[in-house]
Amino acid sequence: MNTILECKNLSKSFGATKALDGINLTIERGRIVGLLGPNGSGKTTFIKICNELLTPTSGEVKINGFNPGVETKKIVSYLSEKTYLNDWMKVSQIIRFFQDFYADFSPEKAYDMLKRLNIDPNSRLKTLSRGTKEKVQLILVMSRDAKLYLLDEPIGGVDPAARDYILDTIITNYSEDAAVILSTHLISDIEKVLDDIIFLKEGQVVLNKTVDEIRDEYGKSVDALFREVFKC
Amino acid sequence: MPWELKTDRPIYAQLIEQIELKICSGVYPPGSKLPSVRDLAREASVNPNTMQRALAKLEDDGLLYTSRTSGRFVTEDDNMVCQVKNKLAQEQMRDFLEKMKRLGFENKEILNMLKTILEEVEQ
Amino acid sequence: MLAKLLKYELKATARWFLPLYAALVIFALINRALIQNDPSVLAEAANLWKIAFILSILVYVFLFVGIMVVTFVVVIQRFYKNLLGDEGYLMFTLPVQTWKHIASKLLIAMLWNFSSAVVGFCSIMLLIPARELGELDLMLAEFQKYLGTMGYFSISLLALAALAAGIIQMYTAIALGHLFRKHKLLASFGMYIGLNTVNQMVYMLIIPPFLNTMIPFAEPAFFTSNRLNTLILFFSITLAILAAIYYTVTNIILKRKLNLE
Numbered sequence: 001m002n003t004i005l006e007c008k009n010l011s012k013s014f015g016a017t018k019a020l021d022g023i024n025l026t027i028e029r030g031r032i033v034g035l036l037g038p039n040g041s042g043k044t045t046f047i048k049i050c051n052e053l054l055t056p057t058s059g060e061v062k063i064n065g066f067n068p069g070v071e072t073k074k075i076v077s078y079l080s081e082k083t084y085l086n087d088w089m090k091v092s093q094i095i096r097f098f099q100d101f102y103a104d105f106s107p108e109k110a111y112d113m114l115k116r117l118n119i120d121p122n123s124r125l126k127t128l129s130r131g132t133k134e135k136v137q138l139i140l141v142m143s144r145d146a147k148l149y150l151l152d153e154p155i156g157g158v159d160p161a162a163r164d165y166i167l168d169t170i171i172t173n174y175s176e177d178a179a180v181i182l183s184t185h186l187i188s189d190i191e192k193v194l195d196d197i198i199f200l201k202e203g204q205v206v207l208n209k210t211v212d213e214i215r216d217e218y219g220k221s222v223d224a225l226f227r228e229v230f231k232c
Numbered sequence: 233m234p235w236e237l238k239t240d241r242p243i244y245a246q247l248i249e250q251i252e253l254k255i256c257s258g259v260y261p262p263g264s265k266l267p268s269v270r271d272l273a274r275e276a277s278v279n280p281n282t283m284q285r286a287l288a289k290l291e292d293d294g295l296l297y298t299s300r301t302s303g304r305f306v307t308e309d310d311n312m313v314c315q316v317k318n319k320l321a322q323e324q325m326r327d328f329l330e331k332m333k334r335l336g337f338e339n340k341e342i343l344n345m346l347k348t349i350l351e352e353v354e355q
Numbered sequence: 356m357l358a359k360l361l362k363y364e365l366k367a368t369a370r371w372f373l374p375l376y377a378a379l380v381i382f383a384l385i386n387r388a389l390i391q392n393d394p395s396v397l398a399e400a401a402n403l404w405k406i407a408f409i410l411s412i413l414v415y416v417f418l419f420v421g422i423m424v425v426t427f428v429v430v431i432q433r434f435y436k437n438l439l440g441d442e443g444y445l446m447f448t449l450p451v452q453t454w455k456h457i458a459s460k461l462l463i464a465m466l467w468n469f470s471s472a473v474v475g476f477c478s479i480m481l482l483i484p485a486r487e488l489g490e491l492d493l494m495l496a497e498f499q500k501y502l503g504t505m506g507y508f509s510i511s512l513l514a515l516a517a518l519a520a521g522i523i524q525m526y527t528a529i530a531l532g533h534l535f536r537k538h539k540l541l542a543s544f545g546m547y548i549g550l551n552t553v554n555q556m557v558y559m560l561i562i563p564p565f566l567n568t569m570i571p572f573a574e575p576a577f578f579t580s581n582r583l584n585t586l587i588l589f590f591s592i593t594l595a596i597l598a599a600i601y602y603t604v605t606n607i608i609l610k611r612k613l614n615l616e
């Protein structure tokens with residue numbers, strides 16, 4: 001099956017607020033997809049539902065044919081916006097942790113990336129700066145051989161050099177077998193790396209095209225189109 | 233030679249042009265082996281699928297060929313490369329002429345200005 | 356997977372307890388050495404010794420109480436911080452069923468409660484001179500008189516059930532508090548009190564009917580060790596069922612109603 005994620009009429013409400021409103025999506029393997037929208041458009045809600053961190057109000061999402069659960073978590077690698085690492089471990093210990101729980105985790109890859117970013121595996125997570133912690137988290141996520149990568153604002157709080165490294169890692173890690181869904185509002189940096197673009201506005205999909213289709217049809221970059229569509 | 237990709241045109245088309253340029257200017261000489269799709273994509277900071285499509289189109293055009301075991305190569309056919317070179321040159325020239333016309337210059341003026349600049353550059 | 360969760364839960368918590376346990380035992384021994392076998396020796400000693408002794412006793416008591424407090428706080432904090440705080444993003448995306456997360460926290464919490472009690476008891480034994488321990492034998496004899504050897508088993512079961520129920524009730528309160536948008540901590544506290552009320556209601560409902568079957572014959576001689584043990588077992592089972600219900604409620608909340616910040 002080439003479809004890795006299928007979403008039918010997915011809705012999520014928090015009390016009176018409708019965060020997601022009837023989302024229909026199909027994501028194929030081998031695609032790098034950008035989930036774009038302003039804050040509050042539902043990007044994080046969607047990603048959380050895919051990770052079973054939230055349950056839908058109605059509709060469903062299936063990853064590799066399964067509802068979000070233990071089976072999907074084995075093949076989904078998630079980078080949250082927040083730092084979710086515990087304080088007391090050393091970097092080497094959190095690597096061991098990931099190795100223990102994820103069969104598709106490669107410690108060699110992780111140590112390699114740590115070396116390139118000059119992060120000492122013996123340092124305690126508590127002592128690392130926020131930027132470094134985010135890099136460690138990214139390394140952990142990308143060292144997995146997952147079928148679906150869900151990256152929530154991966155380049156948000158990072159300096160430009162790190163941003164380049166992150167995009168480079170995404171390209172390097174590319175596999176025809178896996179899909180990457182990237183949510184961000186920093187589009188110009190990332191446009192060239194994306195296959196498909198999904199605009200999310202107030203919980204609904206308002207656009208679903210490839211980058212080149214957009215540039216062809218609209219004669220402008222995705223970034224420029226975004227600014228138009230989401231003008232305040 | 234860095235990859236120059238503009239933001240308002242389809243990436244796929246620009247990649248084709250950029251690779252053609254690199255082939256004609258000797259960055260990828262005739263008969264040479266190209267880096268892998270992934271490496272090229274990393275260099276250009278673009279999506280590997282898009283890079284793959286561009287390379288596939290250039291293969292269709294005959295500028296590149298794939299040897300099943302060893303990878304992708306630039307054609308050894310010098311004629312073909314010459315043709316592409318000429319095509320690119322013509323595109324550049326037409327672009328240039330259009331811009332000059334918009335500035336209001338006539339053909340004779342354009343030729344004279346060109347001659348002068350060429351002489352200057354030569355020294 | 357549960358074994359792995361237990362391993363990491365133990366690693367995360369041991370750093371709090373082991374040093375405290377060691378310190379408690381050391382100070383018990385120090386105090387024992389200072390008292391020696393005759394407290395009156397101390398009355399004669401120099402003031403410096405007296406001060407050292409008082410300080411040492413204070414530290415011991417401080418550690419003893421400290422261990423009780425830390426045990427309580429760590430139990431709550433591990434559940435709250437690791438599952439419902441930012442770390443929850445990591446934990447709940449592991450390919451592990453929700454009930455195993457609860458189980459790992461509960462089992463390790465029970466372990467530390469148990470070991471804190473054991474270490475505390477041992478430190479007291481170390482502190483007290485040998486001849487006072489004669490009392491202990493008398494106490495055990497009384498115990499056996501009323502409950503027999505079976506009593507060891509039934510009381511242990513009761514302790515286990517009470518411990519499990521007590522801890523899981525806190526988890527349920529925290530999980531229920533988590534459902535509120537604001538003032539989650541306050542809500543958890545309120546929920547805990549609410550659950551205590553629920554407990555009381557359950558006891559009121561279940562225990563009188565059970566006792567009624569016994570009361571017609573309630574003279575002291577009636578309470579044989581067998582009947583007492585049955586009563587204790589009955590309480591244990593009630594607590595175990597209560598624990599199971601709280602466990603299920605917590606599991607449902609974490610599975611269906613999770614909403615991390």
